Amino acid sequence: MGLRASDVVPISEARARLTELAEEVVDGGAEKVLTKNGASYVAIIDAKKLDYYHILEQEHAGLVLLDEVERGLRQIAAGERISNVDLMNALSD
Structure with a gap:
């Protein structure tokens, strides 16, 4: 599964949307890449x-x-x- 632009989220935005992003990861199978100062920093993936x-x-x-x-x-x-x-x-x- 490829990474879409909507799967790249600034970490400052992720703070406010953490529950929503987690649900997208678990329910939709998406993976989210959180960025810091425009560079990849961490990822949110399903625990399984x-x-x-x-x-x-x-x-x-x-x-x-x-x-x-x-x-x-x-x-x-x-x-x-x-x-x-x-x-x-x-x-x-």
């Missing part, structure tokens, strides 16, 4: 959508970790190893 974003972040972090594990296993299989001493030295730097 925020929960979903957090789940996606966790899944992404897991995929990144799995990618690192896979890379490490490939390095081990290729004989690319360092000694414990070298590892400890690298970690302490």
